[in-house]
């Protein structure tokens with residue numbers, strides 16, 4: 751029987767690839783985002799259901815529940831990104847506070863709120879997968895702090911859901927090309943450095959992340975929980 755998969759921020763980039771992967775496996779997929787355009791494109795391309803939602807907004811999440819089925823097998827908290835790319839350049843303390851909080855909201859609070867909103871609907875034997883980042887392991891300002899916080903909070907979540915047979919894990923990508931993440935602000939020199947840092951000699955692509963998320967949601971991964979799985983081509987090694 752088809753599973754129900756909710757992919758936040760699934761209109762573009764990594765989220766779209768995750769949605770495409772699950773849809774190709776015959777699962778029932780719902781993707782969310784704030785802009786109608788990318789969601790319409792995703793629906794046209796892969797035949798997924800869509801719902802508008804800002805995952806940092808509790809009221810929007812409460813409204814989203816009306817559009818969701820009573821049971822969800824897999825929640826993918828993918829919505830996020832580095833708000834620093836959208837900052838207006840102001841450096842006064844109030845602006846710093848706004849931008850810092852915006853990154854925490856976009857990458858940490860959004861995942862916690864979304865999980866809380868649908869927690870009662872998560873099916874036994876299901877999975878929650880968050881998209882973290884290699885940025886959690888290195889100097890990366892409020893964005894890195896938010897993704898590091900996400901990995902820590904996930905440990906608590908894994909314990910809260912474990913007795914229901916639901917796993918909770920983080921997939922932490924390195925540099926992934928072909929998404930809207932960097933806007934148009936990734937200089938060619940920096941892109942070359944990111945690729946040169948890998949052992950594989952190539953940029954990651956969204957399907958690399960989709961395959962890993964699908965594995966963590968699969969029967970083969972039922973005893974993997976509370977973990978961070980790094981998908982970065984060896985750009986940063988773990989033991």
Ligand SMILES: NC(=O)c1ccc[n+]([C@@H]2O[C@H](COP(=O)([O-])OP(=O)(O)OC[C@H]3O[C@@H](n4cnc5c(N)ncnc54)[C@H](OP(=O)(O)O)[C@@H]3O)[C@@H](O)[C@H]2O)c1
Pocket residue numbers: 758759760761762763764765782783784785786788803804805806828829830831832856857860881882883884922923924925926927929930931932
């Ligand atoms: N690309 C990389 O190199 C890389 C590396 C490490 C981690 N990541 C992480 O991977 C995830 C996906 O990023 P991506 O690279 O695929 O970039 P992307 O193309 O910009 O995708 C982000 C998606 O999230 C949605 N989104 C953002 N904030 C949202 C909110 N508050 N509520 C609902 N939807 C929201 C965006 O749509 P709307 O703007 O329409 O809402 C967009 O579809 C992010 O969590 C990012 O931090 C990316």
